[in-house]
Amino acid sequence: MNRLAERRGELIDRGRTVTFTWRGKTVEGLAGDSVASALYADGVRVFSRSFKYHRPRGLLCCSGQCPNCLVQVDGDPAVRACMTPIEEGMRVEHINAWPSLERDALHALASATPAFGMQVGFYYKTFMRPRWAWKYYEKFLRSAAGLGKLDPQHRRDRRYEKVHRHVDVLVIGGGESGLEAAIAAAREGRDTALVEEGLALGGRLAFTGVDAAARAAELAAAAREAGVEILQPAWAGGVYEGNLVPVYQGDTMFRFRAGEIVLATGLIEQPLVFAGNDLPGVMLASGVRRLVNQFRIATGDEAVVLTVDDLGIEAACDLAEAGVTVSAVVDTREGETDERLGVCGIEHLRGFRPVEARGRGHVSSVVVARGGERRSLSTDLVVMSGGTVAQFGALVQAGGSVHYDAARRVYVPDHVPAGVRVAGEPAGTAAEVPACADGGRGKQFVCYCEDVTTKDVNLSVKEGFASLELSKRYTTVTMGPCQGKMCHRNSGLVIARELGVDPDEQRVGVTTARPPHNPTSFSLLAGRGYEPVKRTSVHHWHADRGGKMLWAGDWKRPYDYGAPDDETAAVHESLGLIDVSTLGKLIVRGPDAAAFLERVYPNRYGDMKLARVRYGIVCGDDGSILDDGTVARLSETEFYVTTTSSGAGGMEQWFTWWNAVWGMDCQIVNVTSAIAAFNLAGPNARTALAGLTDFDLENEAFPYLGAGHAEVAGVPCLLLRIGFVGELGYEIHCPAAAGEHLWEALMAAGEGFSVKPFGLEPQRVLRLEKMHVIVGQDTNAESQPLEAGMPWIVKLDKENDWIGRYSIEWYQNRGNRTSLVGFEGGNGAVPKEGAQVVVNGEPVGRVTSSRFSRRLGKAIGIAWVPADLSAEGTPITLSDPSGATIPASVTLRAFYDPDQERLRS
Amino acid sequence: MSFLLECPNCGRRPVDEYAYGGEVTVRPKSADDARALFSYLYFRKNDAGAQREWWFHSSGCREWFQAERDTRTNEVMQVAPPGGLT
Structure with missing residues (x-):
């Protein structure tokens, strides 16, 4: 095991090994390892290929801020290896390289043909001519773009949950400031949760030495004791209106509503811009220190540190302590050799700047310069520290604003929205940061995500995209998976230099990081794949008898049972039965029920006799037909209303809204799902039904458009004598719980008449023969009853006002x-x-x-x-x-x- | 839109529990003035500022109520049962 001696603050459990695969090969790590640390310990140096040039990339930040270690884990694309704990049996694959990480065809193409033309805006320029060839270019470009592979069938069985949470205080960031804020809030008795995306609590404390680690552990323990709920590893996706914060953990999205949000998102170390700054082996100082102190890995044999501040010096000391030879600390600041480096015997090259890192596939030397003096240092690990910037993405996205203070070299908050607080220091580095290096050969990367170089940014400025906001849109700098975490400051510095202005000039500007701040899978956003389906009480009867079940709104209905013509003929000649349970059903009840219906329908209901049913359409106030159905009067104060299958919810809202407007003394209850309904239709309907009920079905006693309560096959039912399909028929409404029993009884009673169940399609033919319209199919939002052939239903002579009246009067004129x-x-x-x-x-x-x-x-x-x-x-x-x-x-x-x-x- | 809205019956809930019912309007009482009728039917004031509007608590009590809301900030000044806004 190539690990350093055990030490406080390490995250690994040396007693437990975990086995997983990397590109098919078995790798052994220690429990507590991230995918990245386990692979690095195993000797892996190239983790991915870059987005555009397909250059080999190795670990850079080791803290989830850069795109370099994006891998595919068990089929999930764009997973950050450094933030993902290893699990037994995990399958890890590389992305964006073909045929392999070592030999990548697109990289070969891009480097062999400098005229390949991948400069900024290449897709607007290179592939414009000849025009007809675009369809071929496009195919190639599409296959070359993107990170990872999506398998549409991947994990369809996995459940992604959404959980709603309400807290008084939500702290985003589990560093020193975040923990202190959370402890203070919890000790005040406020319900407090804290979100930390890293593998350890304590932020910088967790990886900067034994004493710091002890302090981190102390704070974490205090937070737990104070009752802070800690979500880790988990990340906050953004800050939205009403202090809504989506927090992603595993397969769950927590929708946090917080009384107060504390942004303690901390500082991010920045890369330096010089040629070859993307070679594997060039790492951020904080990344190196994480590998050394948290995972106890000696990260090289001979290191060179390039720094603008003391963070590089601290990293050099950590490396020396870990037994790595540090040949020099190259410091842009002038001055004497730092005491700490003197103790370790490390050369401190002051006033030097990085020029170029060299190497094939991995860094092997670095060139630094001071004025005209150039020195080449051989190395297998370049540690860089370009200062730190505050992670202000969440603040700006929440509606706050920041500006760059060039004197202090930090981003300073200008405005913090209500309900949000900022914790922690904005402190950056005191030293000047070179925008980029002069005199080196090769690409100087500003943006690792999208492969944007200083040349690209400068070109965009020359072409007139002379601010960060504009250059961003042209070069895609800050638009990649890291959302500017690695490139925002540096691109501002490069633009300022090209423009010849100070970086805090208004015209350089600050861009808005957009949520999500980290790669987030669509499945997490979408949640569980709900496709709610409503089934009638006899759904399984239909399905078992060959009913072709189709969607009808939220319902499933049989289209037909295999022989639509026979089903149509059965209704005409003898007897058919159709399940119409999907009809919307409303009860309107109360002293004002009749008066209410007079106002929502164009036709009359006040004069309606008991035990009668009437066809009605519902119009909007613009006169358009919204829905249709029947209204049966059950008593002086109670009406039973049916609507179309898809109109039930809308009609309920419509009726209750007007009732709210008018304040009438009646109630509307939607009983759609509680009631099953079947239409028994055909010349033999009466005879068949008579066998199941004592109710007098004779024409004189129960004529067309009659309504009556009856017991059918022992079930209390409401019978409506109506005929959508044009034959003698009874629409039988009963409690849904008794639906199946009644249906089977009706089928048995019809056996002697060769009864056939019929589906939606035969019903459509039958109703068309009767020229009955289907609202929504034969009518649309512009259809009004006068033109839709229903002037007879519009009672313009009604004494009361009704919805749609004035528009229809206007149409009439x-x-x-x-x-x-x-x-x-x-x-x-x-x-x-x-x-x-x-x-x-x-x-x-x-x-x-x-x-x-x-x-x-x-x-x-x-x-x-x-x-x-x-x-x-x-x-x-x-x-x-x-x-x-x-x-x-x-x-x-x-x-x-x-x-x-x-x-x- | 992710603000919280208070239902007079159920209390404060995320706005996605509700259906928006539009501005509170006054319905003309005849067809005599066609301009007034069509303006009621097809035009909305769309105020930038305080607006009185209808809401339906579709994932809750399924009752209608009224609210006064600032359309610029989504600050809800008051909610009330129908007709109860002050």
Whole structure:
């Protein structure tokens, strides 16, 4: 085991090994290792290939701030290896490299052909000509872009949960300041939670030495004792209105509502910009110190530290203590050799700047310069520290603002929104940070995520994108997975240098980091894959008997049972039974119930007798048809209202809203799911039903449009004698719990009449033969009853006001422009629904329903036509989407049983 | 939109529990003034500032109520049962 001696503050459990695979090869790590530390200890140095140039990349920050160690874990793409604890049997794969991490075809292409043209904006420039070739370019570019692979079937069985949480205080960041804030809040008796994305609490304390680690442990213990709830590793995705903070942990999204949010997001160490600063082996000082102090890995044999402040010096001391030879600390600051380095015997090159890191696939030497003096140092580990910046992304996204203070070289908050507090120091480095290096050869990376170099940023400034906000949009700097954590400050410095201004100049600016701050999977955002389905009480009966179950709104309904024509014929000739439980059902009850219905329906209900049912449409105040159904009067003060299947929820809202507006003395209750409903229809319906009830079904006692309570097969039912399908029929409503029993009893009673269950499709044919419209299919948001062929239902002479009245009066005065009419096809061809009605080749109307009626032996349908073509027998021309022209003639009476003799029999 | 809204019956809840019902409007009492009728039907004031509006607690008590809300900040000044705003 290539680990350093055991020490306080380490995260690994030396007694327990964990085995996982990296690109198919078995790797052994220690419990407590991150994927990155276990692989690094195993000798892995190249973790990924970069986004654009496919350059090899190794560990950089080891704290989840950079894109370099994004890997695919058990099929999940874009997982940060340094933030993911290893688990037994985990499968870890590399991303963005083909055919392998070592030999990558796109890297070869990009380096072999400098004219390949991947400079900034290359996709706008290089691939513009010739124009016809774009479709080939696009295919290639699409396959080359993106990180990782998505398998659509991947983990469909896994449950992603959403949990709602309410706390007084939510602290984001478990560093020293965050822990102290959380402890203080919890000790005040406030319900406090703390979110830390790292593998250890304490922030910098956790990886900066034994004493610091002891202090971190002390704070963590105090927080737990004070009752702080600690979520770790977990991260806050953003700060939203109402202090809503999504916190992601494992497969769960916690939706935190916090009285107060404390942002203790801490400081991030920044890279330095010089040629080759992306070579594997070039790491941030804090990353190196994490590997050394938390995972106890000696990170190299011969290290060179490049620094602008004391963080580099501290890292050098840590490395020396770990037995790594530190050949020099290259410090941009002038001065004497630091005492700490003197003790360790490390050369302190002051006033030197980095120029270039060299190496093939891994760093092997670094060139530094002071004025004209250049020195080349051989090394296998370049430790860089470009100072630190406050992580202000969450603050800005929450509605706060910051500015760059060039004198102190820090971002300072200007405005902090109400309900949010900022904890911790904004302190950056006191030293000047070079924007980039002069005199080196090769690419100087500003942005590791999107492979943006100083050359790209400078070019964007030259082309006029002369601020951070503009350059960002052109070069995509700060837009990658790290959302600017590694590049925001440096790109500002580069732009300022190119513009020849100070970095705090307004024109350089600050950009807004957008949530999520870390790679977040869509499955976490989406949560569990709910697809709620409503099933009627006889759903399984239908499914078991070959019913083709289709979606109808939230419901599942049988389309047919395999033989729609036979089902239609059964209804016409003997007996059919259809499950209409999906109809919306409302009870309107109270002293004002009748008066209320008078106001929401265009037709009359006040005069309605008991035990009667009436067809009704509901209009909006603009006169448009919203829904239709039936209204049965059960008592002086109680009505039973049915709506369309998809209209139930909307009608409930509509009715209750107007009731709220008017403040009438009645109540509306939606009983849709509580009541099952079946329509027994056909010439033999009465005889069949009579066998199951003592209720007098004779025509004189229970005529067409009668409503009555009856016991059918022992079940209390409401019978409605209505006929959507055009034959003698009874709509039977009963408690849903008894639905299956009643259905089976009805089927048994109909056995002698060769009863057939029928589905949605046969019902559509049957209703079309009766020219009954389906709201939403034959009508749309512009349809009003006068034009939709229902002037008879609009009672403009009603004494009371009703919804839609004034608009319909206006339409009445204006006159009809279009009409909804029936039509018969002239040549047997059935126009598709949606076919156009044409006059002189111009579309003037459309077909909304059409079928071939076997019983009538012709094509029939419903269409919107101009008002002047709406007279009975007017010849019209239909143009089918297939291109066929179909002659037809307008019909205003129902195709089948127009005098309703069968219905009333 | 993720502000909290207080239902007069159920208390403070996330706004996604509710359905928005639009501005509180006054319905004309005749068709005589077509301009007034169509402006009621098709035009909204869309105030930048305090607005009186309808809300339906669809994932709660399923009752309608009214609220006064600042459309710029989503600050809710008052909520009340229908007709109860001061």
